Amino acid sequence: MTTTPPAPVASVDHAKLVARMRAIVGTDNVLTAAADMAAYECDGFTIAKTKPNVVVFPTTTEHIVGIVKACNEMGVSFLARGAGTSLAGGCVLVGGGVMIALARMKRILEVNARDRYAVVEPGVVNVWLTNTLKPLGLHYAPDPSSQGACTIGGNVATNSGGPHTLKYGVTVNHILGVELVLPDGRVVTCGGPTEDAPGYDLVGTIVGSEGTFGVVSKVWVRLTKNPEAYRTLLGVFETIDDATNTISDIIGAGIVPAALELLDKTMLSAVEAAFKFGFPLDAEAVVIMEVDGLTAGLQEEADRIEGIAKANKAREVRKANTEAERMALWKARKQAFGTIGRLGYPSYCTQDGVVPRTKLPEIMRHIQATAKKYNLGICNVFHAGDGNVHPILMFDERDPLQVKAVLEASHDILSECIKLGGSVTGEHGIGVEKIDFMPLMFTADDLHYMVRLRTAFNPDGRCSPGKMLPTAGGCAEPSSFVGQTKPGRRAAV
Amino acid sequence: MTTTPPAPVASVDHAKLVARMRAIVGTDNVLTAAADMAAYECDGFTIAKTKPNVVVFPTTTEHIVGIVKACNEMGVSFLARGAGTSLAGGCVLVGGGVMIALARMKRILEVNARDRYAVVEPGVVNVWLTNTLKPLGLHYAPDPSSQGACTIGGNVATNSGGPHTLKYGVTVNHILGVELVLPDGRVVTCGGPTEDAPGYDLVGTIVGSEGTFGVVSKVWVRLTKNPEAYRTLLGVFETIDDATNTISDIIGAGIVPAALELLDKTMLSAVEAAFKFGFPLDAEAVVIMEVDGLTAGLQEEADRIEGIAKANKAREVRKANTEAERMALWKARKQAFGTIGRLGYPSYCTQDGVVPRTKLPEIMRHIQATAKKYNLGICNVFHAGDGNVHPILMFDERDPLQVKAVLEASHDILSECIKLGGSVTGEHGIGVEKIDFMPLMFTADDLHYMVRLRTAFNPDGRCSPGKMLPTAGGCAEPSSFVGQTKPGRRAAV
Known part of the structure; x- marks a missing residue:
């Protein structure tokens, strides 16, 4: 089984697409100018960039349904985006299409202190929620370093962690339910404020699926009591x-x-x-x-x-x-x-690998050796308690040789993580960056069933195209995404 | 979309089926006599019973693969079974077929105290694991009342809870990974000892899926430190x-x-x-x-x-x-x-409903009124902290009117749970008993996607047939399973 390639977007009638989007969300909620859309070409993994055809800002679930249905009718791919702070190209719209920017769906709809949950729209910034909860002595536990900018919706897509993951768990441990607009425009609700609902537990599957199962339009989150x-x-x-x-x-x-x-x-x-x-x-x-x-x-x-x-x-x-x-x-x-700018490099790439905690000395030595081998500056700040390393590879993106060295050094380090019994991502996700590693981590049968699972939700591959799972033919070639992208400016983490 | 009905088993060449099973697992690991198989006709929900064609006891993953492949070749349904302590007909083999009894896959394969996990076969009895861990100051947290008999594999199938669920969570919170024999005989590994693996989080979907995604052949469980x-x-x-x-x-x-x-x-x-x-x-x-x-x-x-x-x-x-x-x-x-036998009734049916904790007084009054209305003895022992009620309806199964009253009273109580914002199962699962409630709890779109998800794993519906999701036509008729079952003896909880 192969993944259906995303629909070609070049052939779409641009004026008609823009008109349809404006009819759904209003003119003020649509960006079309190249300059306006520049910020939507990449995330913190600036090496991978693609231009969306149009950026739309829904403010209701019905808007999202309208956008998704129009995309299906016109054969255009689409991708939801939070704050763009992801670090593995998770919000790069591979092949172009409609970027569904959720930043304007930013209401906290309900806070229920007694039953310890809140209901939020996906564009709510992580730290806003915790700030709102302060007077109640509660907080939302997952606290990525980017929590001042990143959104709950983005956290759901990548199953974000943070420094306090060690004790409190990652995003999936704090999501009680989601409302999801499926790739065909149907709206389903999975989970909710009651624990342990009957039926399949789709919540755990949707969290961390990098948008490949649909667009999350509402989130029920668990609230945690502040420690004494x-x-x-x-x-x-x-x-x-x-x-x-x-x-x-x-x-x-x-x-x-x-x-x-x-x-x-x-x-x-x-x-x-x-x-x-x-x-x-x-x-x-x-x-x-x-x-x-x-x-x-x-x-x-x-x-x-x-x-x-x-x-x-x-x-x-x-x-x-x-x-x-x-x-x-x-x-x-x-x-x-x-x-990191103080260290004198114009760009950096934050890697994300996991090893069993007891293997930390070995992976740290390997990272140091890799820095020497490729003549790269590497510094480290990471969730050591989780065995989750974040070597930061510093470089000048104007030098193609340095870009190549960063990619090769990343590959080296992540391969060593696998060799030590770990994995190639602890919290940043697979995105477009690490798709080539999937066949190294999973058997053909494992990947086959992940593709079947995605196909159950996303049969045309039009929703969040080119994410998570290798497409046929591409998996054997390292860094196959580089051909369709160009080096970026500077990571905005 | 409708569920594919389980393959008809009556037409199968019984002698050939038995011979194939014996060739795979050996003669000593196959039961065929009606008397030997009587215990495999039902679980604790004794109102629903069906006869398997044959009961086989694999002792390795390869055995399970062989059994599943043979069933596919012969067009026979199959179902995995732990200790049969489930309470909603989860291990009733609807339509007959091959019962895969996992009781002889009972080895604890690894205990890793430092990284806090163990690897077990599915037939390991819940309390054995905790007993083994005692000298290490660790335990396996989910502790169903049946923990002296129920198996880890069965706990995974139903996402079992227990008295300590309130603080420690249900089974899914303690499962790090599973090895799963898919309905087509492929073997995949989902999750494992490293936290937060890349790819789709299938573990959360598989736990609680009541065998409809395949047969779990190995389990990585999280170990919990004993409280001081x-x-x-x-x-x-x-x-x-x-x-x-x-x-x-x-x-x-x-x-x-x-x-x-x-x-x-x-x-x-x-x-x-x-x-x-x-x-x-x-x-x-x-x-x-x-x-x-x-x-x-x-x-x-x-x-x-x-x-x-x-x-x-x-x-x-x-x-x-x-x-x-x-x-x-x-x-x-x-x-x-x-x-309960002390109370003078030959049979009982343990119900399993959930309400928001603050609605406990209302549901308890409703349960008392229902006992009066149907002239049934009902006693209660339950996980009050979770809002998870377990009214125990006592009756004489030799009296069809009493059986009918138990089913109707159960329906009454569970409908009230839904009305109060709760659900029809906290931990026992849907099984065959509660399939008719699914359309009351979920929209058609929600069910549609659950069926699509199941189809991705189990396209022929041959694995754990008739579970979890209503079949076309059956969902509108309450207790549609009763026609294919007969009243049982006594609940063995």
Whole structure:
């Protein structure tokens, strides 16, 4: 079985397509000028770009239904987009078509504190929801580094994680239900506020399916009670090995920290240049180590963590003694990507691999060796507790040789993740970037059934074309998407 | 779209079918005598029974592949079965065919304490796994009342819950991956020990799909650390309303108990007759209330729960002061079904409905009214913290009028659950029993896509026929399965 290729869009009557879209959502909710649409050509994986034919901003489910039906009638592909902060080309509209930008569907429709759920439109920005919940002592747990910009809808598409994934799980653990406009324009509701509905559990399948099952138009999310207290520590280490061994030992001791985040020396120098937090610039790594929960017993846990870090030769263990100090540590972590410009490279590519936690020392050594081999700058800031590495490959996108080196080095690192028993994505998704890895991770039978599953929802392949699963013939050629894209400007993470 | 009807089995060459099965698994692993196969005609929902043509016991994945391929070649339906403790006819082989009994695939293949997972065959009994893990301070969290008999494979098929679901979640929250023999005999692996694998998350779809996507041949389960301590209380109440209001208030106060289990007066009298625990026989309800976690802070939580119960007019709040006292309370809860015989009815039917927690007083009043209306004995023991009621309808199956009354009363109660915003199953599944309710809970479009999804896995409907989704024409007629079954003996829960 092969994937149906996306419908060719070049042959579409552009004026007619634009008129249909304007009739559905109104003229103000349609972009057609090349300059206006430039921001919609790519996501944070700027190496892959394609131009949409038109960008439309629905504000209701009925708008989405109208758009999808019109696309089907005209044989045009379509793709939903949140804030475009994804990092693997998940919102690149392969082959062109209608970009359904959900940024204007941004209402929080209901907050039910008693039954611990909220209902939101897909364009609600992740942190808005948590800010809204503050007076209730609740929050929405998944907190990607991009949470100030990324949307709940985008989080659903990629099954986003974040620093607190270690204790609280990824997006799928916090989604109770979705309203989904199917690729044929039917609207279905999967799950909802009642737990464990009968029938097939489609929610778990839809979350992380990168838009290939339809357009999510409404989301029921689980709300989490704010912890009574936190203890946040910063371990300072002379070697990466000491840092990663500390992480394994903490988990091995039966402690479930809220977060264990590692920043390496290069990353620290950029953060320090930007914020002047007073991080040690001669340490090889620091680890932000947080526990949360009831006040009672929490200090003991923090003390045990400190002991484990010192047993692994931590030079120093600093403590956030105030909420302001805690916030400074988290700012350093979450704004780290924004400081990379300080390191003097015009572009960067954030990779996303997973290894069993105990293999962190090995993968970190491999990343360092890969940087040398390809003569690339690589810094690291990542969810160490999950074994989820994020090497950041820095380069100049005007130099085709450097672009090639980034792609090859990424391939090297991700292949090593597979070899160590891990995978090629922890949270960024497959997008267009990693499609070629799928046959390395799955058997032909596994992929066959994923394609059959997609076909059940998306028989024409018109919805989110060219995502997740390799098309026939393409899977054997590494980086087959590069031919249809051009190098980008700068990652906006 | 309609469901393909299961292949007719009467026309199959029985001798040839038996010979093929014996060739695959050996003569000792095939049952053909009617007396031997009697136990395989039904599960705990004894009202629905059908005879399999043959019962086979594979001991390897390759055996399952061989059986499935032979069934396809001969046009025979097949169904996997664990311990047969399900309660909605999930392991009734509608239309006959090959019963794949997994009880002899019972090895625990790996226990990895450091990475907190185990790999088991589907026939491993739930409690064996937890018993094996005891020396490691770990356990497998989902604990159905039938955990002494039910299998992990059966738990996966029905997405089983249990008393501790309230805090720890249902089966799907504890399954990391499965090996699945697809209905065409291909073997795929979904998920595994690494969290958040790329590709579609089929694990969440397969868990709870009642065998309609294939036969699970291996399971990766998550292991949970044993809590450091417990506090187990028994609230004694004069009215059901006081008991259920206590439950709502505990959750509303932000406490997440490990369990909140209600037993009503009739149930208590049976338990007391069997075990003589000293339960008060004049109270309308008792609630087992348990918190667990770190010792620090736990007593405070227990005290708050006691305060909430007393504020809701609890006559008394007893405390389990020793592990033996705690075990006695849990024995009362988990063995409750086994004591129903004391109430003087030859049969019973355990229903399974869900309502929002705050609607518990209303559904309990409706259940009492229904008992009167149909002149049926009904007792109650259930997962009150989840809003998951289990009215137990007691009857004499030799009286067709009583059987009819049980079916109609069940329909009444479950319809009321839907009306109150709940659903018709919390954990027992749809099986053959509740197929007619699916069109009441889902739109035609929702059902259409569930059928499409099933068809992607199971195009001929030969695997687990007649489950989960209504067949064309049958959905409008309540209890359409009764025609093809006959009343049973006694529920073995």
